[in-house]
Amino acid sequence: MKHATGPAIHSVHPWDPGNPEKGIRHQLLSEDESAKLAKIAQIVRFAKGQEIYAKDTPAQAAFNIIDGVVVASDAEHVISFLYSGDLFGLSEEGRYANTTKAATPVTAYKMPMAAVRRILASNADIDVNLIIKLCEELRQAQRHAVLLAQKKAATKLAMFLGLQEHLQAARGEPTSEIHLEMDRSSIAAYLGITLEALSRAFRSLTSKKLISFRGRQHITVLDRDAFNQMQG
Numbered sequence: 581m582k583h584a585t586g587p588a589i590h591s592v593h594p595w596d597p598g599n600p601e602k603g604i605r606h607q608l609l610s611e612d613e614s615a616k617l618a619k620i621a622q623i624v625r626f627a628k629g630q631e632i633y634a635k636d637t638p639a640q641a642a643f644n645i646i647d648g649v650v651v652a653s654d655a656e657h658v659i660s661f662l663y664s665g666d667l668f669g670l671s672e673e674g675r676y677a678n679t680t681k682a683a684t685p686v687t688a689y690k691m692p693m694a695a696v697r698r699i700l701a702s703n704a705d706i707d708v709n710l711i712i713k714l715c716e717e718l719r720q721a722q723r724h725a726v727l728l729a730q731k732k733a734a735t736k737l738a739m740f741l742g743l744q745e746h747l748q749a750a751r752g753e754p755t756s757e758i759h760l761e762m763d764r765s766s767i768a769a770y771l772g773i774t775l776e777a778l779s780r781a782f783r784s785l786t787s788k789k790l791i792s793f794r795g796r797q798h799i800t801v802l803d804r805d806a807f808n809q810m811q812g
Contacts (some may be wrong), residue, residue, distance in 0.1 A: 586614035587621055587644040587689045617644075620695035626682040635679045639671030641690050648686030649761045652678045658770035660724070661762055663747065669693075683762040728772050733781040736771045738810040741791070741799060758799040 623646070626632055632643065635654065643650075650662040659678055662668050668680060671693065727739045745758050753759075760767070768778040785791045790807050792800050801807045 586611075586618035587691070616699055617689070617691060617696075620699070621689040621691045624688055624690045626686040626688070628682055628685050630682050632680040632682065632686075633669065633676050635677065636675050639669060639674055639676050639693055641692055642667065642669035642696050643680075644689040644691070646687040646689065648688075649683040650680050650686055650688075651683045651762060651766050652680045653769065654678045656769065657772070658766055661766075661770070663751065665751075683766055724770075733771070733773045733777040734784040735810060736773065737778065737781040737785060738790070738807060740767065740771060741801075742807070742811045745801075756800070757794065758801070760797050760799065764796075 621644070624643075626648075632650065633639075645662060645664050645666050645668075647664055650666075650668060652659045652662060652668065654677075661683065662680075669676065671677065723739075723743060727736055727743075730736045730739065741758050744760065745755050748759065749755050764778060765775060768775045771778065773781070786793070788803075788806070790801070790803050790810065792802055794800065
């Protein structure tokens with residue numbers, strides 16, 4: 581379990597030197613900004629599979645993940661996976677824009693929306709950091725759109741695994757293995773394919789010796805060149 585001292589918004593800073601697509605995510609909030617948010621936050625925990633909030637319900641709180649993975653969905657489609665340092669629960673016209681549930685056991689800060697608005701109104705720097713975070717989420721959405729446009733399930737899966745590897749590296753985690761914390765049904769919904777098609781895609785990548793498994797959650801890339809080429 582990670583030890584949290586206050587809310588953290590993690591993102592690749594767009595003005596840092598280098599390619600933001602390959603950068604390391606940093607804490608965007610200063611200690612003072614984090615402390616201000618900590619004063620209005622409470623730590624909450626969700627069991628694996630537990631719904632955090634439902635689409636179109638009144639948006640009463642925003643959440644900041646301390647530990648675990650959250651899946652955001654719209655009807656039957658998985659929109660995104662959210663990780664430590666991610667912020668979610670921002671509303672559209674006062675209501676949640678999607679449904680979220682815990683893909684793993686989740687610990688998070690819960691911040692009342694009214695209090696968040698008061699802090700934002702008097703702290704321009706936090707506003708800027710939220711814009712930076714939203715820019716990162718836009719890049720993620722663009723990558724998801726490119727992934728969904730692919731016709732072959734194996735290509736979609738390779739792109740997804742490459743994205744997970746990239747996110748691990750951005751969080752400063754080892755990338756000797758790709759760690760999949762979410763379940764297979766969530767992955768299939770994110771890729772826009774059936775569970776059967778996902779299973780065939782895993783078998784295809786394995787039979788071509790592009791990847792190997794250690795259990796169901798840990799994947800090793802065996803042929804880096806072929807794996808990268810498959811992602812386009």
